[in-house]
Amino acid sequence: MVVLELVLGLALGLLIICCGLLKWNEVRYKKKGLPPGTMGWPVFGETTQFLKQGPDFMKKQRARYGDLFKTHMLGSPTVICLDPELNRYILMNEGKGLVPGYPKSMQDLMGKWNISCVHGALHKSERSAMLSRIGPNMVKERLMSEFDEFMRTHLSSWSGKVIDIQAKTEELWLLSTLKQIVGIRDDVTTKELKSELMNLVIGTLSLPINFPGTNYHRGFQARRKIVSILEKIIKERKASPSSQDDMLNSLLRGDDATETKFSDEQIIDLVITMVYSGFETVSTTTMMTIKYLYDHPRALEEIRNEQFAIRNRKSPEEKLDWNDYKSMNFTRAVIFETLRLATVVNGVLRQTTKDVELKGYVIPKGWRIYVYTREINYDPSMYPQPLDFNPWRWLDNSMESHQHFLVFGGGGRLCPGKELGIVEVSTFLHHFVTKYRWEEVGSTKLLKFPRVEAPNGLHIRIWDY
Ligand code: HEM
Numbered sequence: 001m002v003v004l005e006l007v008l009g010l011a012l013g014l015l016i017i018c019c020g021l022l023k024w025n026e027v028r029y030k031k032k033g034l035p036p037g038t039m040g041w042p043v044f045g046e047t048t049q050f051l052k053q054g055p056d057f058m059k060k061q062r063a064r065y066g067d068l069f070k071t072h073m074l075g076s077p078t079v080i081c082l083d084p085e086l087n088r089y090i091l092m093n094e095g096k097g098l099v100p101g102y103p104k105s106m107q108d109l110m111g112k113w114n115i116s117c118v119h120g121a122l123h124k125s126e127r128s129a130m131l132s133r134i135g136p137n138m139v140k141e142r143l144m145s146e147f148d149e150f151m152r153t154h155l156s157s158w159s160g161k162v163i164d165i166q167a168k169t170e171e172l173w174l175l176s177t178l179k180q181i182v183g184i185r186d187d188v189t190t191k192e193l194k195s196e197l198m199n200l201v202i203g204t205l206s207l208p209i210n211f212p213g214t215n216y217h218r219g220f221q222a223r224r225k226i227v228s229i230l231e232k233i234i235k236e237r238k239a240s241p242s243s244q245d246d247m248l249n250s251l252l253r254g255d256d257a258t259e260t261k262f263s264d265e266q267i268i269d270l271v272i273t274m275v276y277s278g279f280e281t282v283s284t285t286t287m288m289t290i291k292y293l294y295d296h297p298r299a300l301e302e303i304r305n306e307q308f309a310i311r312n313r314k315s316p317e318e319k320l321d322w323n324d325y326k327s328m329n330f331t332r333a334v335i336f337e338t339l340r341l342a343t344v345v346n347g348v349l350r351q352t353t354k355d356v357e358l359k360g361y362v363i364p365k366g367w368r369i370y371v372y373t374r375e376i377n378y379d380p381s382m383y384p385q386p387l388d389f390n391p392w393r394w395l396d397n398s399m400e401s402h403q404h405f406l407v408f409g410g411g412g413r414l415c416p417g418k419e420l421g422i423v424e425v426s427t428f429l430h431h432f433v434t435k436y437r438w439e440e441v442g443s444t445k446l447l448k449f450p451r452v453e454a455p456n457g458l459h460i461r462i463w464d465y
Helices: 002-028 047-053 055-065 084-092 104-110 120-134 136-154 165-182 187-204 215-239 247-253 264-295 297-312 322-326 329-341 374-378 391-395 418-435
Strands: 068-073 076-081 098-100 162-164 347-352 356-358 361-363 368-372 436-440 459-464
Touching: 047 055, 047 068, 055 068, 055 374, 076 084, 084 347, 084 356, 084 368, 104 187, 104 215, 104 264, 120 136, 120 247, 120 264, 136 165, 136 322, 136 418, 162 165, 165 187, 165 247, 165 264, 165 418, 187 215, 187 264, 215 247, 215 264, 247 264, 264 297, 264 329, 264 418, 264 436, 297 329, 297 418, 322 418, 329 391, 329 418, 418 436
Parallel strands: 076 368
Antiparallel strands: 068 076, 098 347, 162 459, 347 368, 356 361, 436 459
């Protein structure tokens, strides 16, 4: 009896403490003019619900509070915006106190010079340095032909094998990205960097709690290792009389025309940003195109026809060029439909540098705004039968320039790697669908939040076409 009373007493005590803590966080952030919503626990806020339930958390809160609601996640009071018009306004108006505001975990792991942490003149010079190396002109003049060569070498001996296309595309795009950016060609460094980069990616999506065993701690250690590998490469470059023709060298050389010269520390953060932003987005999209094409034979047949029409007008050794790429209308449509359904970037984060008025509410200085763009991808007014894989909808060119299509962001932060990413996936698909047939082996489990992934891999059996 005494034990029962003790247990009940403890449970009641715990309940009172929990209610008190929840109430305390609500009171702490109670301010006139804020949108409705709940703030969850002190420090943790509603991070766990957000990371566990993802889109369902958004739907639940939206049903209760509307398109603009407050919460506390990833260590900061945050307003979540699901209104497409307002999302666009936020992205287009960085100058009105709506600067990028990625969580501390991301800033710590990506480095203070990473492009998403800098604003104004420094952002302009980092962005133009990147665009001159990965922008559409560079893709057209140089990178396309390099991708073609890379694909010929790396896709040459897959016939007769069962491969995990998730692991393979990660490996492939990491190797390609590292070769382009820092000239790394050996498998050992690539493998070492792959596991560190994965830890970095996962660490950026976690609470900044630096205890052994936490994702953040692992991410931090990964950053240290990546930085030390890059420092070693930069040191060797500086000591070497010969110069390599890659992005790292051009960053080290600087740009005389604009008198831009970055420090080694800045270059390391820029390189990490480019590898981080480019490798996972492209590898996941590539894997998902393979999945959707396998599940939709009519789309596979149409993409094959398009790619064979290009192949048949060229000699076997002739590389793909910009005009070929520009004629890949259906392939581009497949990629956009894949990006819509398997959203690799669910939204982007902004932070207010002063009190900002949005939709009649006042968002206090220093709060984060999660511009949640994922839901618009499933809006039936923009995409009839939104859950269907229907690449044909993208053949209407106005879809891609629709003002609510924000898969690559918008405004002054529009993804500088947009065309590069699409070209990379298109080149892969050209070689893959014209060389091979494939079938899925076993059943595949797919997760779409917080990352698009096949936790047990996506295994396919491959043979010559
Ligand atoms: C399927 C592929 C891709 C998707 C869906 C994607 C998506 C995005 C989005 C939504 C943003 C906006 C972030 C913001 O506003 O805060 C962004 C920015 C960025 N992306 Fe991409 N991206 C892709 C591929 C790439 C590639 C291949 C690279 C480079 C190698 C790249 C480099 C960057 C960089 C550096 C930024 C920051 C730009 C700035 O702050 O000015 N992305 N990307």
